[in-house]
Amino acid sequence: MSLDAETALAAIRGAVAEINLSLPEGSRIPDDPDAVLFGDGGVVDSVGLVNLVMAAEAHLSDATGLDLVLASEAAMSRRRSPYRSLRALAEYAVEMARAQAG
Amino acid sequence: MSAIAFLLERLRDAGEGTAFIEADGAAVGRGQFLGRIARARAALAAAGVGAGDAVQLRGDFGADAAAWLLALWEIGAVALPVAPTSMARAAEFAAVGDVSWIVSGPVAAGDIAPGPGGSAHPLYAELRRRAAPGLVIFTSGTSGTPKGAVHDAGRLLSKFHAPGKDLRTLAFLLFDHIAGIDTLLYALANASTLVCPPARDPATVMRCVAAHRVEVLPTAPSFLNMLLLSGAHEGLDLSALKIITYGAEMMPQPLLERVAAAFPGVRIVQKYGTSELGALRSRSAGDRSRWLTIGGAGTEWRVRGGLLEIRTPTAMLGYLNAPSPFTEDGFHMTGDRVEVSPCGSMIRFLGRESDIINVGGQKVFPAEVEAALRALPGIADAAVHGVPHPMLGACVCARIRPADPAADAAALRVAIRRGLAGVLEPYKIPQKIILVDGPLATERFKQMRG
Numbered sequence: 001m002s003l004d005a006e007t008a009l010a011a012i013r014g015a016v017a018e019i020n021l022s023l024p025e026g027s028r029i030p031d032d033p034d035a036v037l038f039g040d041g042g043v044v045d046s047v048g049l050v051n052l053v054m055a056a057e058a059h060l061s062d063a064t065g066l067d068l069v070l071a072s073e074a075a076m077s078r079r080r081s082p083y084r085s086l087r088a089l090a091e092y093a094v095e096m097a098r099a100q101a102g
Numbered sequence: 103m104s105a106i107a108f109l110l111e112r113l114r115d116a117g118e119g120t121a122f123i124e125a126d127g128a129a130v131g132r133g134q135f136l137g138r139i140a141r142a143r144a145a146l147a148a149a150g151v152g153a154g155d156a157v158q159l160r161g162d163f164g165a166d167a168a169a170w171l172l173a174l175w176e177i178g179a180v181a182l183p184v185a186p187t188s189m190a191r192a193a194e195f196a197a198v199g200d201v202s203w204i205v206s207g208p209v210a211a212g213d214i215a216p217g218p219g220g221s222a223h224p225l226y227a228e229l230r231r232r233a234a235p236g237l238v239i240f241t242s243g244t245s246g247t248p249k250g251a252v253h254d255a256g257r258l259l260s261k262f263h264a265p266g267k268d269l270r271t272l273a274f275l276l277f278d279h280i281a282g283i284d285t286l287l288y289a290l291a292n293a294s295t296l297v298c299p300p301a302r303d304p305a306t307v308m309r310c311v312a313a314h315r316v317e318v319l320p321t322a323p324s325f326l327n328m329l330l331l332s333g334a335h336e337g338l339d340l341s342a343l344k345i346i347t348y349g350a351e352m353m354p355q356p357l358l359e360r361v362a363a364a365f366p367g368v369r370i371v372q373k374y375g376t377s378e379l380g381a382l383r384s385r386s387a388g389d390r391s392r393w394l395t396i397g398g399a400g401t402e403w404r405v406r407g408g409l410l411e412i413r414t415p416t417a418m419l420g421y422l423n424a425p426s427p428f429t430e431d432g433f434h435m436t437g438d439r440v441e442v443s444p445c446g447s448m449i450r451f452l453g454r455e456s457d458i459i460n461v462g463g464q465k466v467f468p469a470e471v472e473a474a475l476r477a478l479p480g481i482a483d484a485a486v487h488g489v490p491h492p493m494l495g496a497c498v499c500a501r502i503r504p505a506d507p508a509a510d511a512a513a514l515r516v517a518i519r520r521g522l523a524g525v526l527e528p529y530k531i532p533q534k535i536i537l538v539d540g541p542l543a544t545e546r547f548k549q550m551r552g
Contacts, residue, residue: 018512022519039332040305046328046462047529050493054533062512071492073356076331083331
């Protein structure tokens with residue numbers, strides 16, 4: 001099954017909503033796909049990022065049946081981090097799905 | 103002569119200069135720092151704190167906590183440091199540590215209060231017999247109960263008698279960890295400036311490194327990974343940085359390569375130490391090598407059954423509240439699985455033997471997480487293990503047998519996140535949850551974790 005950007009972003013937003021349920025108000029992850037996620041001015045710390053990435057993998061799997069790996073040496077070595085925003089993460093998921101299909 | 107006399111002499115002989123850059127950016131000169139140690143010693147004497155007394159020291163890196171620590175050692179007391187990250191457990195540590203006193207805050211405030219104990223532990227008696235000051239470092243036990251490792255501080259300090267290099271160092275590691283204390287003592291013994299960061303996230307740490315021209319940055323692998331991911335090192339003047347050290351957890355080879363590439367010209371050095379042994383002298387085979395030589399005066403190592411064992415004069419006397427982890431001939435069974443180089447002189451770490459999960463340098467005990475999971479409604483049983491994760495080294499994976507076999511996976515995930523928020527620290531909450539319908543324990547009632 002292929003994955004389009006809209007579906008990927010919706011699944012990742014679903015993961016954000018799930019994680020936010022257990023976070024106190026004030027430290028919740030914004031739903032804005034372009035907000036800085038990790039890095040300078042980012043909203044999540046390292047454990048928060050791992051939580052989000054793994055929840056995103058689970059939601060993408062629920063939505064599409066694909067087992068995508070969003071945390072890898074290759075992803076972390078990129079010049080432009082796939083973890084800088086929700087949109088960047090969704091774009092990375094689409095790219096991974098394409099690579100898996102191809 | 104007190105065990106810290108040589109430290110005080112070095113500080114005096116070094117003349118004027120900065121001993122600490124505090125978390126708020128204020129500089130504390132060596133003269134000021136020596137004055138603060140004298141004031142702390144006077145305050146302890148006035149309160150009645152004496153040689154052999156166990157004293158909990160609540161504080162973080164900075165001139166005040168360091169002055170309290172040295173003053174405690176100067177009078178021959180036993181210091182039990184507690185850093186802000188462990189403050190929630192300070193009362194538990196005070197009880198296990200049998201402390202007679204609790205010291206906290208700035209030296210000028212002189213906050214010295216009676217503790218819950220009486221310093222009567224036999225290991226404290228042994229320190230009194232030796233007329234030696236002490237240090238207790240809490241390490242987590244396999245059941246999750248903290249174990250207090252009692253050290254002869256005089257022996258730990260003896261390692262610093264030989265002069266080292268004067269390098270401006272960032273106090274990244276924690277004040278109540280053995281590696282943090284090692285950083286502090288090395289800096290003091292060589293009259294170096296210790297830069298204390300206000301927070302330990304990559305951006306704050308790198309801003310401190312740049313602003314204060316830090317030369318040595320002691321870290322852990324997961325911090326380096328997060329640093330490279332965040333890009334917090336880019337666009338800053340880090341030209342003063344000479345050495346990055348790492349320890350505490352497994353260093354993946356690809357990460358080591360990326361760190362070396364991101365910091366050309368900076369030496370990347372692996373360190374090894376444990377709460378039980380102290381920080382050992384060690385040498386990496388190269389910036390991109392995980393092969394390590396460990397040694398130092400009187401230190402011997404051997405590998406039995408693939409596990410590292412070490413005998414060293416700086417080893418602890420024993421635990422306050424756990425059986426001895428030493429072999430009959432005095433080697434500490436570290437629980438670290440290693441391989442030995444063909445030449446037989448170097449080792450490389452492969453991981454921990456026990457099932458402790460190391461999430462970015464923080465220890466997670468499966469039993470504790472399993473207990474919290476089982477206390478949640480809708481969960482019949484749980485088994486927790488670590489799975490390798492490229493970001494933090496490992497993450498926590500829980501296999502759950504729901505009470506209702508038809509339970510919805512997504513709904514249960516949400517219920518677990520909600521149920522554990524505020525019960526466990528965030529890094530202990532399982533990041534991966536797998537539902538199973540079979541039993542999770544063997545017939546001998548051992549959890550099937552792997």
